[in-house]
Amino acid sequence: MPDFMRNPPRLIHDFPPLPGDLPTITQVNEVFGVSRDLPLNYVERDKVGNKLFLALAQNHHIVIHGSSKQGKTCLRKWNIKNRALDSIKTKTLIVLEGLPLPPQQGPALVLRSLKGYFDYSDRRFVIIGVWLDDNKLLRYNGDLGGRISTVNADKWSRPELEKVISSGEELIGITFDRDFKEHILDSCLDSVWVVQQACYQACIEQGVISDANEGTTVGSLEHAKKLMDGIVQDQASRAESFIDSFSAGPTTMLTNIYRWTIFTVLACDIARLEGGLSVAEIAEFIGTFGAPVDPNLRDLIRELPEISEFQMHHLEISPIVLDYDFGARRLNVVDRSFLLWLSGQNRVDILRQAGMPGNSLRRWQRDVHDLPNSHHKGAAHPRKPVRAPRPVRPAPRPAADA
Template sequence: MDFGNLPQLRLPPLPEQPERFATLAEVFGISRSIPLNYVSREAVDTDFAIALDRNRHIVVHGSSKQGKTCLRKWNLDDDAYVTITCSNRWTIANLHTSILKQAGFTVSQSETRTVSGENKITAKTELKIAAPGVDASSSIEGARGASNSHEVVRYHLDLDPSDVNEVVSAIRQIDFRKHVVLEDFHYLPRETQQDFAVALKALHESSELTVIIVGVWLDENKLVQFNGDLTGRVVAINADAWTRDQLRQVMEGGAELLGITFTEEFILGVLDRCFDSVWVVQEACFRACLKSNVIADRADHTAVGADLDVDQLIVEIIDQQSARYSTFIPAFAEGFRSSHYELYKWILCAVLLSDVSQLTLGLNQADIRDFINNHHPLGSVLSSNLASALRSVVQLQAERIGIKPTIFDFDESSRRLTIVDRSFLIWLEHLDTQDLLEEAGMPAAFIRRWVSENGGEPTGRHRQ
């Protein structure tokens, strides 16, 4: 049909699209997406991008809620990676199997057994490839369902999921090239972490796969300790560190997006009390805006924070975690089971009686040993027993207590017990130490002596 002779319509111009308002939830607080006020940190984001460009495996580590997940989402396209959330019950075979599933394989148990007697797995998938010609190996059933432009290749593999070489071979056959992100790596059993540290070398040398490990710990050398061959093959990115200027950028950048301003008094009050926690900063700004009825872009530069009690605001934020922390104290003190020395109770006591400025740096194993030796009613504890208990603090929290995210971690390279939940430090600041000691089940005689030595005051908490 010929439309050439029809008169042309003269349509009115489309109205300009109004500028999209930013909502409070998109800017401040915790959300599943990247906040609009995301601040790129040179020592973090730049190093992450460089490591990706060099095809190095990456370990993103730091305290909980310090921006590790946002770092990954900001620097990677959604279709450039697959994500696996690790479990505290996984073996290396479980971890490898999860990688295969994310690569596109359907996995089932095989009747064939490995040399060690475990069942192998059957991994199946199918891919469309451009015709003509399919480079099929003996492990490929063959081409089926061919069309003029594509042929479908079906893969059917029997393999040992604990053998990284067989896993690498399967991944190479289907030419899988996406990054593999392993979230919550710290929850894996220690043995599985060690096994995967060994597997990482093979993944680096025999495949194009880049693995991005995300974990809650502060030790940048954690995986290198498990396998020294990873030196130069793995780049550690410390996502924990936020400078005061960067946290100010988070606040002021978010305020600009919402068309408001925070008073200088409010900004300084939050920065002085947040323990460098970007989560606390985000949540404080969110609540301050709510109290000032700011839920979206105001465009009138409303001043927020002038009449707010920042101390009370921080307490409200941390109170969200209060039940979790209160449950944690007696559960950690109990340890895995009843024991002669009750080491976990005394490790916790050393934390509760330490200055918060000490806790931000971590407690040295030797100092914890000296504390226990000086106060434990049964006398000195063997250094080996204490070291074993400290190495198991994450396992205790993940398996026995079931608390997520973890609060304590043990840095084996520096031999320090570290606090990897900054909110816990703020919580400690606002509680009565004697009450905490009682919740931990410390002996009454010890508590009375401690109260007496501290001038009879009900609390011995020291502020920075």
């Protein structure tokens, strides 16, 4: 063996030690944008964070849920890492990210085991999922009642989003133009991801990559409009692919249910979509603009609970776009990037591309879309009285034993 391999030079000692007072440089990608680490401008939402801390202190299993890209993982990381948890009895927290519902195979086994873990173990699970229903897990395991605490991480208030921006400004030493900030906040549909992404892109496009540009003013109204248009267009391919795939349904027999469900979503006002669509509203839309052979209320109640599984396991979409709240019988859009894309589209064109029958589309356009008070040309239902949803007839009672 050569001498240099027996005694390799210890090069580290050939350099003088680094001084301990070097200035810290804050990079833009540590603050804005999307990162696997906690952003430096993380904002605590008191209502949400306190509920999570209380759940930890109660030694429950915890479910953190909400739309995609709304800070669920950051909420978990911040509270478990930074809070004082000395009072918590559990020794082990097991995190399950993106638990599919309905659960299959491995996840289903874990879900069935949660009661046992609660009763006989000090292990606790933190489950993070893309849904809005607080009681979704109870549908699959009723024994979890009283053993889980749910934390809805979906909502961001305007002041909280403003603080996301101002905290970032302070960290990087910049100021965003006032009109830039107002337009982003007005257009983001309360999506923290959109705010983070728009601020990041504005900095990069203006050459700001760290706090070395202290004192710089970033952005303008025109820049904000351009960035938001770009973010919307970035979602187009995924959104259009989802519409085409979802409309086909899992089988030919079920195609009408799925296609008329997506027609209702595409025709609906964004504000109403943010609150969710009841099954009755979907049935009303179909009864008003569909044909007599199209799906009725009973068909929808039977099939809509299966749409999450269809998206995950048949279409292999992650995150899913639509989810069904079984208790409230409500269809929710759980991908805010889809809502953002839809808000910038001509609804007549989108419905035509999705395959809505011509007569139905013309009737909807005449009765809803073209009305003067249809404020963004996207309300789902006409403002005149409409035919009520078809009633659901009760199933016949079984005959009594003789």
